[in-house]
Amino acid sequence: MSTLTALARIEAARTGSAQPLATVRHCHLGEQPLVLIPLKLSGEAAAPLAAMVGTARKDPALLVVAQPRNRDLRFGFAAELAALVLSYVESRQAGTETVPTKDGEGRQRYSDAPQVLVPNPGGITFLRLLGRSTRFRRIDGPYPVEASVPLLGRWLTWLCDRAEQPGSSVLMPMTSMLAGHWATGQSTFEDANLGALLGWLDPPEGMTGPQAALRAEDPLLCPPAGPTTDPGFDNEELAPLLAAYDRAPADQARMAATDRLRRALRRQLEPTWELMWRSIELLRALPEGAHVTGRWEGDRESFTHFAEGVPEGFPQAKRDSAVAAARRLIRLERAQDELDVQRALDDPLVMAEHRLTGEAFAGIVVAAQPDRLDTTGKTPKLRPYLQVRTSDPLRVADGDTVHNAGRKGQKALVVDVNAGTVLLELSSGMGRKRVAEPGSVPEVGDRVCFTTFAADFHRSPVLPPLEQTPWTHGGPPEAYVPGDDEAVAYPPTAADALEVWE
Amino acid sequence: MRESPESLEQRIAGLRSAVRRALAGGDRTAARALRAELRAAEDSWERAVLGGGDPKPVLLPVREQVHHALSLLGVPAAPKLIVAVHDAFFSGELASSRLTSLRRDEERSFRSAPYSRPYYLCAALTADLLAPARGLLVISTWPLPTRIVGPYSPRADFLTSAIRVAEHTLRTGAGGDAVRPLLWRFAANIPGAAGDHPHDADPRRLLTAATAELEVHTGKDTEQRRQAADRARRQLGDVEQLFGARLAAAARAQNGRLP
Amino acid sequence: MTDLAARLDRLRGDAPARNHDARTIAALTTNPGCGRRGLMDAAGIDKDAVARYLGFPAPFGQSQFAIARGNAFEKQVKDDGFAELFTLLRERLGLPVPQVAIESLDEVGGNHGSELRHAQTRRALARALAGDGSTLFDHPLLRLDIAGQPAYLEPDVLAFRLGDKFYVIEIKSFAIIDGQADPEQVAAAARQSAVYVLALRRLLTQLGHPATAVSHEVILVCPENFSNQPAAAFVDVRKQLSVIERQLSRISRIDDLVAALPEEMTFELGDGLASAIRAVEARYAPDCVSSCELAFFCRDEARACGSTDLLGIAVRDDVGGVETLATALGLADGSLAPSPEQVEIAAKLRLARLLRAQALEGVA
Numbered sequence A: 001m002s003t004l005t006a007l008a009r010i011e012a013a014r015t016g017s018a019q020p021l022a023t024v025r026h027c028h029l030g031e032q033p034l035v036l037i038p039l040k041l042s043g044e045a046a047a048p049l050a051a052m053v054g055t056a057r058k059d060p061a062l063l064v065v066a067q068p069r070n071r072d073l074r075f076g077f078a079a080e081l082a083a084l085v086l087s088y089v090e091s092r093q094a095g096t097e098t099v100p101t102k103d104g105e106g107r108q109r110y111s112d113a114p115q116v117l118v119p120n121p122g123g124i125t126f127l128r129l130l131g132r133s134t135r136f137r138r139i140d141g142p143y144p145v146e147a148s149v150p151l152l153g154r155w156l157t158w159l160c161d162r163a164e165q166p167g168s169s170v171l172m173p174m175t176s177m178l179a180g181h182w183a184t185g186q187s188t189f190e191d192a193n194l195g196a197l198l199g200w201l202d203p204p205e206g207m208t209g210p211q212a213a214l215r216a217e218d219p220l221l222c223p224p225a226g227p228t229t230d231p232g233f234d235n236e237e238l239a240p241l242l243a244a245y246d247r248a249p250a251d252q253a254r255m256a257a258t259d260r261l262r263r264a265l266r267r268q269l270e271p272t273w274e275l276m277w278r279s280i281e282l283l284r285a286l287p288e289g290a291h292v293t294g295r296w297e298g299d300r301e302s303f304t305h306f307a308e309g310v311p312e313g314f315p316q317a318k319r320d321s322a323v324a325a326a327r328r329l330i331r332l333e334r335a336q337d338e339l340d341v342q343r344a345l346d347d348p349l350v351m352a353e354h355r356l357t358g359e360a361f362a363g364i365v366v367a368a369q370p371d372r373l374d375t376t377g378k379t380p381k382l383r384p385y386l387q388v389r390t391s392d393p394l395r396v397a398d399g400d401t402v403h404n405a406g407r408k409g410q411k412a413l414v415v416d417v418n419a420g421t422v423l424l425e426l427s428s429g430m431g432r433k434r435v436a437e438p439g440s441v442p443e444v445g446d447r448v449c450f451t452t453f454a455a456d457f458h459r460s461p462v463l464p465p466l467e468q469t470p471w472t473h474g475g476p477p478e479a480y481v482p483g484d485d486e487a488v489a490y491p492p493t494a495a496d497a498l499e500v501w502e
Numbered sequence B: 001m002r003e004s005p006e007s008l009e010q011r012i013a014g015l016r017s018a019v020r021r022a023l024a025g026g027d028r029t030a031a032r033a034l035r036a037e038l039r040a041a042e043d044s045w046e047r048a049v050l051g052g053g054d055p056k057p058v059l060l061p062v063r064e065q066v067h068h069a070l071s072l073l074g075v076p077a078a079p080k081l082i083v084a085v086h087d088a089f090f091s092g093e094l095a096s097s098r099l100t101s102l103r104r105d106e107e108r109s110f111r112s113a114p115y116s117r118p119y120y121l122c123a124a125l126t127a128d129l130l131a132p133a134r135g136l137l138v139i140s141t142w143p144l145p146t147r148i149v150g151p152y153s154p155r156a157d158f159l160t161s162a163i164r165v166a167e168h169t170l171r172t173g174a175g176g177d178a179v180r181p182l183l184w185r186f187a188a189n190i191p192g193a194a195g196d197h198p199h200d201a202d203p204r205r206l207l208t209a210a211t212a213e214l215e216v217h218t219g220k221d222t223e224q225r226r227q228a229a230d231r232a233r234r235q236l237g238d239v240e241q242l243f244g245a246r247l248a249a250a251a252r253a254q255n256g257r258l259p
Numbered sequence C: 001m002t003d004l005a006a007r008l009d010r011l012r013g014d015a016p017a018r019n020h021d022a023r024t025i026a027a028l029t030t031n032p033g034c035g036r037r038g039l040m041d042a043a044g045i046d047k048d049a050v051a052r053y054l055g056f057p058a059p060f061g062q063s064q065f066a067i068a069r070g071n072a073f074e075k076q077v078k079d080d081g082f083a084e085l086f087t088l089l090r091e092r093l094g095l096p097v098p099q100v101a102i103e104s105l106d107e108v109g110g111n112h113g114s115e116l117r118h119a120q121t122r123r124a125l126a127r128a129l130a131g132d133g134s135t136l137f138d139h140p141l142l143r144l145d146i147a148g149q150p151a152y153l154e155p156d157v158l159a160f161r162l163g164d165k166f167y168v169i170e171i172k173s174f175a176i177i178d179g180q181a182d183p184e185q186v187a188a189a190a191r192q193s194a195v196y197v198l199a200l201r202r203l204l205t206q207l208g209h210p211a212t213a214v215s216h217e218v219i220l221v222c223p224e225n226f227s228n229q230p231a232a233a234f235v236d237v238r239k240q241l242s243v244i245e246r247q248l249s250r251i252s253r254i255d256d257l258v259a260a261l262p263e264e265m266t267f268e269l270g271d272g273l274a275s276a277i278r279a280v281e282a283r284y285a286p287d288c289v290s291s292c293e294l295a296f297f298c299r300d301e302a303r304a305c306g307s308t309d310l311l312g313i314a315v316r317d318d319v320g321g322v323e324t325l326a327t328a329l330g331l332a333d334g335s336l337a338p339s340p341e342q343v344e345i346a347a348k349l350r351l352a353r354l355l356r357a358q359a360l361e362g363v364a
C-alpha cells in the first residue's frame, strides 16, 4: 500500500463511502464473461457441493451434488460443469484474426478468449484443485469418467495458471478486481468478503457503507460467497438435507430430497450471483484503460496457443521442473513490472502514487525551445529544451533520463533542476527530420508528466534455451510424458482402496 | 392424527415468513429454531405426499454375528474390523451402530444371571490396570491372556488377525469383491505383504509376511499378557475378570505393580 | 495460591474457569501485544460468553462436516493398532520393525481426570526414558503453567520415540496435494504443535532430561491427493516455539496489568462488564477476527473512536503511525498543526491529498 491509498481508505472510513483508486478500468471485461460461483463441502479438499454458472444474469445454471462423498455423483457434477465450461470455451473460438508473421504467411489468432469470474481468490484455489482432481482421470479402466471430465480439468488448469500472470483477465476473483479500483473504509481482511466489499461500494438505499458491510457479515442475511459454506448452514440445513437424501428409499423420494437440497443451495448461491453481476455493472461503468487491449491480446495469444495443443496434448504436469519454475517466475515478475508501468500511464490516479514517491513528476511547460539544435557533434541534432514547473517532490538530478508519459518513446535528459523547475533536453520521439514533427514537442502552457521508468520493455531471452539448461538446474528436462504411474496414480491406488473402507 | 398435506402446506408457508420475520428482527436463535420446525414440517409433507419410509427393522442376532467374526479373528478386535470381517465372509447385515450397546447389555445379563449363557461378549482388559480397554471386544471363553492387551498387543493382534483372515480365505476359497478390500487393508500395512495394486491382494503372501513380523513381537507380547493375566487372577473377582476392574480396583492393581 | 492467581480468580468471579488449550495458547502469538486478551485468558475468562453477553457474538463456528472428517481421518490412521501410522513411520523414518509398542493415555481405568492422566503420562514417558518403554504414546496429557495456573493440554496428538528423540505427531485432515498443503492451515497446525513440543520439553526437563530430547520438527500426518491415504510431512517449529516461549514469559508479567486495575473490578457478566473490559487496553487488528472471540466488540470500539487500527497495520504504517482517522485527515488538509514528530508525515499527507485531488479533477 502507499500513503495515497492509505489516505483514500481513511477518507472512506471517515465519510462512510468508498473512494476511487482508479479513474479507468485496468482489466478487460468482455461482453460475455462466464460467472462461476463454486461451493465445496467443508472439511474436504475439493469435494464440490454446488455451483452457479452462466453468462447471463437472468439465467444461471445451478449444479448440485446430492451427496458430495459419493464418487459417481462428484464426477457427474464434473461432467455437467464440463458441458457448460467447454461449450463456453468453444463459443470464444468463433472468430479469428490474422497475425502477420516473418514468413509473410500470417497465422490465426482467436479474436476472443474465455473470461471466467469467481467471487474471491478461494474460488480460484478451488478450481485449481478441481482441475488437478479431474485432468488425470481416465475415460477407460476401472473408474471411467466421461471424456469431457479430463478435458475440463485441463482447461481449468490453464485458466488457473494463466490467472497467476499479472494483468491477465481470463480468470479473476471479483474481490480483487473491485479492491483494485476502489478503497473501502475497512481493512483488506474484511474486503475479502464480497458482500461487505460491495456494501461499501454500492450500499442499498438508505444505508451507509459501513452499515451495509456489517449487514453483509451476517451469514443468515448474506450467505458467504464460497467456496466454503457457512458452518451454521452446514449444521442447520445441509446436514439434515444430505441425511434425508441418504435415507430416501426410492427414486421418487430421492428426487424430492434432491429438490429440497437444490432449493437450499440456490438460496445460498443466489445472493452472491446478484453481487457478482452488480459488481460487473460497476466495473463496466469505468472507461477501459489504454493498455488493457494489449494485455488482453496476450491472453488471446495464450488461449489460441493452448487450444491448438489440446487435441494431441497431455494433461499439465503436477509440478514444474526447476527450469520451468524459474522461467515462469521471471515471466511473472516481468509481467508485474509491465502492468505497474502501464497502469500508471493509463491512469492519473495511479500515476499520482509515483509522483508522490518522486518516480515521476508532472507540471506545466513554462518555456520551450522547440527548434534547438545540438551542434557539438559532426552533424547537428534536434535537441529541443523544455522548462517544466512542478510542485511535485523531485528526485531527479542532472544527467538522468526521463520519459514522457504522454508520448510513447519520447525520452529526455535532465539538464538542470532548480527550485521547482526542471530543464529537459528532448532526445527522441520527434520524427527523423531536423525540425520536429508538428505536435511532437510540448508547448508552453501544456501539462506534461515525465517518469523515471520507461513504457517499453525489451523481450530479451533471460534464460538459456531449454537444451542448454545448466546442470545446477537439473540439466535439460526430459519431455513430459505422463507415465503409467501418472495414469494409475489416481483411481486404482491403495488410496482408492482405502476410500472403499469408509 | 396425521396432518393433511393441505394444512401442512399452509403451515410451511407460515413458517417461511416467520423465519423471514425473525431474520429481519435480527433474532438468529429464533430463526434457527423456526428453520428446524420448517424442516420437520417439510419432512412430514413429504411423507404425507410421497408416503413410505420408515426403514425396515433388522432383526438379526447381533451377538451371534459378532461371535462369528470374533471367533474367526481369535484376538480382541474393534467394531470396525468386526463389521469388515462380517461383511467379507458372512451373510446378512451387521450395522456398527448396533455394536455400541452390546458390551453393556452383556455385562448386565451376566450380573443378573451369571454363566447362564454359553459365552459373553466383553471388553478386552488393559494390561496395566486391568480396566476395560475402550473399543475392543473379546469372547468370554477365550483364555485370560488372550483377553488382555498390553503395549505390543495392538500390533500383534493386527498381525494375528491378518493371519487368521488369510488362512480362512485360503481354506474356504472365498474371494471376490467382498474379501479383497479386507485382505488389502492388512496387506497395505504389513511389510512385504502387498503387491502393487489392491487388485492383487494375495492371501498367501499376506500369510507369510504377517507370520514373519509376528515372530518379532510375539515373545514380548505373550510374556506381558501372561504376567498381567496372573495378576488378574490374583486380584480380580469373576465379574471383573470378564468385564474389567473399576477404578478403585484399578488403583489397587497399579499400587500392587508400581513400587 | 499466589496473590496474582487469587486476583485473577476474583476478576473471573463466579464463572467457571476456561482452560487454555493449545489453540488458545497458540492464539496468544497472533496478537501478542494485546493486554486485554492476555489478562482475560490468564484469568480463564470465557471470552465467547462475554462477547455474546455484550451483543457481539464471535463469528466462529465449525461445520459438522469438517469435524466429522477430522475425526474419521484420525480414527482411520489409528485403526488396527495404528497400522497406517506404523507403515508411514517405517517408510519415512526408518522406524525399526520391533518398535510397535503403544501406550494409550486417554484414560486411566475409565477415569478421565486431568491430574491422574497427567501422572500416567509422566510415568509412561519416564519408563521410556529409562529405556524400557513404548514407541507411540496416544493422547498424552501434557501440562503448561500459564500465569501460575496449570493448563492441561488435551492433544489428539502422539508422542513418538525414535532412538533417544521424541517427536510430536499431529494428525490433521487437510490434504497435502502434490506435496503442498494450504499454507494457512499448515501455519495453524505448526503453532499448535509448537505448544505441544514446549509442554513435552518442560515435562522431560522435569524428569531430568535435556529439552532437546524433543525434536523441534513435528510430524504432520495428512491425507494425500484427494484420497484418504495418509502422508507425513516434517514441519520445523523453532520459530513458533520461540514466539510462544516469549509470550508465556510475558504473560507472567500480567501482574503489572492487574496492579493497574481498581481492586473491586470484575469481568463477571453484568452491567459493568463492558466498561470493565474497556478499562483494559486492547490492541485491535483486523485479523483479530480470526483469532479472538472479542473481535467484534473491539472492532466496534475501534470504530467508535475512529482508530486507524481498523484499517490494518499497513495503512497505519503508511500514515506514519498516526492513531486516529481524524488526525490523519486533519494533517492532510492542513486544519491540524502537526506536532514536531508529525511534520514529515504531515507534509507527505498534504501532498498525497493534493495529488489525489488533481488526478480526480482531471477526470471530472
Ligand code: SF4
Pocket: C031, C034, C035, C036, C037, C282, C283, C284, C285, C288, C289, C292, C293, C294, C295, C296, C298
Ligand atoms: S479482539 Fe480485542 S481482546 Fe481480542 S486480541 Fe484483538 S484487541 Fe485484543
